[in-house]
Each structure stands twice: as C-alpha cells, then as structure tokens.
Amino acid sequence: MQYSIKDVFYPKLFTTLRNYSRAQFGQDALAGIIVGIVAIPLAIAFGISSGVGPTEGLVTAIIAGLLISLFGGSKVQIGGPTGAFIVIIYGIIQQYGLAGLTLATIMAGILLIIMGFARFGSVIKFVPYPVIVGFTAGIALTIFSTQMNDFFGLGLTDVPANFVDKWIYYFAHFNVNWWALGIGAFSLFICIFTPKITKRIPGSLAAIIFATFAVWVLKTYAPASWGIATVQTIGDLYELPHGIPAPHMPNMELAEGESFFTMVQKLFPSAFTIAMLGAIESLLSAMVADGVIGDRHNSNTELIAQGVANVVVPFFGGIPATGAIARTMTNINNGGRTPVAGIIHAVVLLLVLLFLGQLVGLIPMSCLAAVLIMVAYSMSGWKTIVGLFKHRNRDFWVLLVTFLLTVIFDLTVAIEVGLLLAMVLFLMRTNEQTHIRTLHNEIDPNEDTDVQSNLDHLTIPEGVEVYEIDGPYFFGIANRFDEIMLHVSGEKYPIRIIRMRKVPFVDATAMHNLSMLIQRSHNEGITIILSGVNDHVHKQLMQGGIEQQMDPHNICANIHFALRRAEDLLTMKNEELRTKK
DSSP states (O other): OOOOHHHHOOOHHHHHTTTOOHHHHHHHHHHHHHHHHHHHHHHHHHHHHTTSOHHHHHHHHHHHHHHHHHHOSSSSOOEEOOGGGHHHHHHHHHHHHHHHHHHHHHHHHHHHHHHHHTTOHHHHTTSOHHHHHHHHHHHHHHHHHHTHHHHTTOOOSOOOSSHHHHHHHHHHTOOOOHHHHHHHHHHHHHHHHHHHHOSSSOHHHHHHHHHHHHHHHHHHHSOGGGOGGGSOBHHHHSOOOOSOOOOOOOOOOOOTTOOHHHHHHHHHHHHHHHHHHHHHHHHHHHHHHHHHHTOOOOHHHHHHHHHHHHHHGGGGTOOOOEEOHHHHHHHHHTTOOSHHHHHHHHHHHHHHHHHSHHHHTTSBHHHHHHHHHHHHHHHSOHHHHHHHHHHTOHHHHHHHHHHHHHHHSOHHHHHHHHHHHHHHHHHHHHHHHOEEEEEOSEEOHHHHOSSOOOOSOEEOOTTEEEEEEESOBOHHHHHHHHHHHHTOOSSOOSEEEEEEEEOOOBOHHHHHHHHHHHHHHHHTTOEEEEESOOHHHHHHHHHTTHHHHSOGGGEESSHHHHHHHHHHHHHHHHHHHHHHO
16 A cells, blocks of 8 residues: 555644634634643743753743644644653653753654654554553652652752652651741642632642742741741742753763763663653543544654654753643633644743743742642542552553552653563453364354354264364464364374364464474374365465465365365275275
C-alpha cells in the first residue's frame, strides 16, 4: 500500500483554516486567553520543580505550545511542560547536568519524529492502562514528595534525589517555617474550594493571586519581629525572567575523556523515556479531546509536532514538553475548536514573560508547592487504583510493580519492566484461552464440525486419534502441544488428525514444532492429517515448508474430508499388510 506525506504529516491547522470564521476566532481567542492564564502558574511551577527555573518553564510553554499548535494533529491540543516530566528531568540534571538534559531532550525529539514518520502513532495507543496508571501514580507521589521542602519552608538545599533518601533527609532536618506552612495551607485551601464556587477561574491561579498579594502586604507592612521575611519567593531563589531568550547553541560540555557518542549512549535510555512518556501523554490527551469534540486526530502528525517542539525548545533553554490534558480540556470547555486557540495561548504567555516578569518574583514558593500538590493529586488516579485493588487481579499487580519501580528507582526502569510484565501477562492470558482437547469415538456435527451437516454424529474410525487446537497456535501452545504428543501413552494410532479450524494464525515456533512432529511421526509410521486449515494459515504452512513434508491431500478443508481421508489411508495400510502376508 502506498502512503503519501499527507497520510503521515498534515497539520490540523491547514484543514481548520479553510472555512475559518470571525465567530470561531472570537471563541478561540477567549479560550486561548483563559488557557494562557491557566498555564502561567503551571509552567512556572513545573520549571522550578524540574530543577531549572521559572523562565525555562515559561519559555517551554511558549515555544512548545506554539509549535504543537502549528504542526500538531489535533485541533485542540495544548502543549507545554507537564508534571509527568518533573521526575525524569530532575534525575537527568542531577546525574548529567543541564548539558545532559539538553542532549536528552533533542534526542527524544528526534525519536518522536522518527516514530511519527514510521507511523507508530497507533501502536503507542496499545500501552496497557495499568502500566500508564502505575507510572502516573508513581510520578504523582514523587512530585508530592519533592514539594515538602517548600511547602513546610524547611529551607533545605541538598535534598537527595532518591525517594527513600529524600524522606529520611526530611525527617532528619524537619524544622518547620510556620509562615511558609500557613501560606501553603492557605493556597491549598483556595485550590480545593475555588472550583466549588466557580469553574471559570482556575484554583491554581486564584491561589497564586491571593497568596502573592497576602505575602506582599505582610512583607511590606508587618513588623519585622513577625518573621514573615523568612517566607521564600521565586525572586529570592531565581533570576527573574526579563523576556524570551535569544536562540543559541546548547551547551554540550563533556566530561574529560568522554566523547560525544559516549554521552549519547549514556543518555539514550533517558531520551527514550522522555519520548515514550511524551508520546503516551500527548496521544492520550488527544484521544480524550476527540471524544469530547467529536473529532479524530492524526496521531502520527501529533508525534512529529511533539518531536519538532522538543528538538527546538533546548535552543531557547527550554525543557521537554508534551500535550497537557488539563490545559487541553480547559481549552475545549471555553470554546476552543482550532489550533488558533493554542497559538493565542502561547502569545498570552509571551506577554507575561515580556511585561510581568517582575511580578512573577513575588510568588511564594510554598504557594507553588501547594499548586503542585494539587497537580500530584489530580495525576494520582487513586480511584482507579482502589477499583483494581478490590479485585487484585493480574492488572493490579502490574500497576503495583510499575508504581513501586517508578517511586523507588526511576521512570525508565518502570516503563521497561511494566511493559514487559504486561506483555508476559498478555501471553499468559492468550495461552489460557487456547485449549487442546482430544476427541474420542464420535463428533457431534451440530457443535464440532466446520460445515453444516444433517448427520446425527460423525464416527472416528478405529486407529485414528483426533486432537483439536482451539485458539492461536503460537510458541506457548506449540510447546504445550508438543509435550502432549511426546507423552502420548498406550497404543500408537497409525493416524493422527490435528483440527485447526479455530486457529487464526501460527508463529515460527509452532511451525518448527509441527515440522518436527510430522518428521517424528513419519519415522514411527504415523500419518499426520491437518483439518480445517484456513487460507491464511495454509499460506503460512506453505511458506514454512510444512506442505512439502506431507502429502498435500493430508491438508483437508474440514473434518468430513479429514475423516474420509483417514479411512482411505487405513484401507490402504490394511491392504499393504495383507499383501505382505
């Protein structure tokens, strides 16, 4: 089948602008402004928690948000930094520094572009849900744990990156700043209860406005003896944004004696994790958006857009980005229906960076911690976890293992092991669904045959064994069937019929085992007859050389022909015996 470039890469912006109207622009403009305002505290918080700073978070939201809207495969996707990346970004910076993060982000972008052009968009959707919930919940707990320092105002500077070591360090240096804790609790209260009063104003934005104003008033007018000055703000810890940085070549400083290729090798697992996480999160967001607006996104175009964004943002000092489901839903709920809304959202963030940078410095760190605690709560998926826990089936254990690996080790290990576990469990389930049974004496034509029949029963001739494989004939079942054939006890029947009417496909292991069975049976003087082989499986048998090992007449369309063929072969064998006597 031939594919054109449009099948792989054709941005939604091109299609939506064909019949664009002034009324739609009004809706997109309103939605874009609101989403831009919502994205301000999140971009700042994600930038700081990732180990970079507020400018990097805002720059990422601007550049990535603009590129994803321009080139993306969804009408309403809003891109930018997300909470899911905090853990992996922080770990990369701790181990490899900003140079390592830059290289890993560019590598991840290239991987996403390759995945898009290779049409992997539909494949990503098959990542098992328990794996997604497991590592998302693990990320949520990790984000929550990283906010304790700022939420309680502990003022610690050398907090370990490891989850367990981090909490040990917290308890060993637990010296609460009650002003910071009070501001954090006040912000958390606003985040929780604002949505109960109005859906138009995001709780995170309301919390930042009120908490920042309260801290500014107290620092300006309260007596010094109150100790309010000890509450840290963004401006106390970070250089404030003064505008969008000029594009520049990323700093690729390498350790002494280390080659660029060695660095690429070391960072590839992290880059792969960023790419996989970005692909999964963006496509899940696009799928959810499709269900709300009744549209269908182009997953491969979306992956390419995500890749372009992640290749470009490091040149402006940005961090990894992907589609953000919360901001995307905010866009939809406020009337956004084309990528123009996402472009306007990026413009709003640019204006904030250019003209309101000094105000950003007044935001209390404990307030940002409260915002991220709410983000962690929203990500946790605790209702799904509780639901799976009640049943405690295999899906729950996949989820639990993925969760624990994310928290205790890192996201790279969690995704790899989680996917491996999910695949093993899938194979186990498939193996359990495939049955092998032996039929004796008679076959009920109304239940057990491949064709309609008016007979009351089909008789299995004496000297014939009938085995039926019900389900996919792949390596697990092939080995089980081979063991059954090897351990058949009692009289050796001269003819074995293997019914394959319910076999949709065979794999290489099954073909090898079947070939060995035919050869072994031939040496023992036993004839193998295959019954009910469909066209697809028949073609596979021909390609695998099975048909060359046996008489073509012994591959039968249904059990009627197979039994008739068995009777003919028995007659021929009996005549040969009589002739020899």
